[in-house]
Amino acid sequence: MPRTVTDFDIPTLRARRTNKWHKFPDDVLPAWVADMDFGVAPAVAEVLARLARDQEYGYAAREGALAAAFSRRMQRRFGWQTDPADAHPIGDLVQASFSSVMAFSDPGDAVLLQLPSYPPFMAAINDTGRRLIASPMRDNGTRWVLDLAAYETAPDAKARVLIFCHPQNPTGRAFTRTELEEVAAFAIRHDLIVVSDEIHADIVYPGNTHVPLASLSSEIAARTITITSATKSFNIPALRCAVMHFGTPDLRARFFARIHARLLGSPGVTGVDATIAAWDDGQPWLDEILAHLQANRDWLAQTIGAELPGVTMRQPEATYLAWLDCSALALPCPAGQFFLDRARVGLNFGESFGAQYANFARLNFATPAPILREIVGRMAASVRQR
Numbered sequence: 001m002p003r004t005v006t007d008f009d010i011p012t013l014r015a016r017r018t019n020k021w022h023k024f025p026d027d028v029l030p031a032w033v034a035d036m037d038f039g040v041a042p043a044v045a046e047v048l049a050r051l052a053r054d055q056e057y058g059y060a061a062r063e064g065a066l067a068a069a070f071s072r073r074m075q076r077r078f079g080w081q082t083d084p085a086d087a088h089p090i091g092d093l094v095q096a097s098f099s100s101v102m103a104f105s106d107p108g109d110a111v112l113l114q115l116p117s118y119p120p121f122m123a124a125i126n127d128t129g130r131r132l133i134a135s136p137m138r139d140n141g142t143r144w145v146l147d148l149a150a151y152e153t154a155p156d157a158k159a160r161v162l163i164f165c166h167p168q169n170p171t172g173r174a175f176t177r178t179e180l181e182e183v184a185a186f187a188i189r190h191d192l193i194v195v196s197d198e199i200h201a202d203i204v205y206p207g208n209t210h211v212p213l214a215s216l217s218s219e220i221a222a223r224t225i226t227i228t229s230a231t232k233s234f235n236i237p238a239l240r241c242a243v244m245h246f247g248t249p250d251l252r253a254r255f256f257a258r259i260h261a262r263l264l265g266s267p268g269v270t271g272v273d274a275t276i277a278a279w280d281d282g283q284p285w286l287d288e289i290l291a292h293l294q295a296n297r298d299w300l301a302q303t304i305g306a307e308l309p310g311v312t313m314r315q316p317e318a319t320y321l322a323w324l325d326c327s328a329l330a331l332p333c334p335a336g337q338f339f340l341d342r343a344r345v346g347l348n349f350g351e352s353f354g355a356q357y358a359n360f361a362r363l364n365f366a367t368p369a370p371i372l373r374e375i376v377g378r379m380a381a382s383v384r385q386r
């Protein structure tokens with residue numbers, strides 16, 4: 001048994017049959033996909049053990065339970081009052097973003113998206129025959145900021161949807177209320193439906209606050225689908241359980257007029273029970289994890305500054321992801337490939353977040369401190385030896 005909530009070693013982690021630890025050869029330390037090298041909250045472990053002990057795998061009677069837990073959580077954590085009747089259980093957020101794009105636009109229509117972007121958002125646009133209108137964020141020397149004004153010079157008459165990632169993956173931005181008000185005004189002005197992906201909302205560091213976009217006003221709520229889950233913050237992505245929240249019953253009706261609910265599937269009983277346990281009873285565990293993540297983030301920012309000259313990292317305000325700008329290293333190949341080949345560290349390649357980001361890489365720092373030290377030590381050595 002681990003002594004602390006973050007006490008996991010490499011053999012233990014590699015013994016897990018996870019994508020994170022098995023995508024690369026065994027001499028590579030993985031720091032890519034967004035799950036955590038920790039365990040789960042005791043409350044989550046208990047409900048899963050109970051299901052296994054009682055062999056409770058018959059058709060589940062949980063009608064409305066997940067939606068009610070969602071409403072409790074949003075109220076308690078973000079002061080956002082929602083009606084459980086507006087929340088719909090779903091297997092995962094990627095499905096929610098694809099189906100929302102399909103419900104609120106037609107092939108040939110345009111969908112706006114900030115870059116760099118979590119790759120499946122681009123797929124939700126391109127693979128469904130919509131046109132991606134990129135809205136690149138800007139590094140203002142301190143942090144990554146939105147640049148909505150650029151779009152105003154050439155708005156697209158067939159723009160229907162904005163996919164908004166908040167907090168933002170991969171830049172780690174937790175947008176301020178002022179920025180969110182600008183996004184809301186922008187969406188209203190251009191008559192866009194907003195898909196607000198708030199999956200990282202629980203991983204926000206002191207000094208920042210998560211404000212659900214739909215909580216700003218009834219006007220923005222009426223055009224916002226908020227998609228979220230407990231999977232990132234409570235480390236249960238394999239359990240496939242998420243929630244779509246429609247800002248009004250009318251928005252919900254418009255969605256289901258285009259997408260049959262039966263096509264979306266529904267989360268399994270393990271996902272539902274674990275999510276409810278996490279949201280209702282998992283916060284003490286998450287608080288411990290957040291303290292560890294904050295320490296990792298601070299150590300990482302400091303060490304990158306000191307040991308990896310040529311790599312720039314803006315302090316993430318949220319998420320356990322660091323977006324590393326390696327442009328100044330002038331590497332002979334994409335940054336992700338360089339660190340894979342020379343450091344034996346498996347990062348997310350920057351170019352998967354937008355073609356222009358080959359000089360970037362995304363590092364997942366949700367790992368025990370000794371492993372993070374080894375990852376960054378290997379990267380620093382590879383840069384020194386290049």
Ligand SMILES: Cc1ncc(COP(=O)(O)O)c(C=O)c1O
Nearest residue numbers: 034092093094118169197199242
């Ligand atoms: C912003 C964002 N949305 C969605 C997901 C994936 O969610 P799901 O596994 O529920 O599809 C991730 C995972 O990294 C993510 O970072």
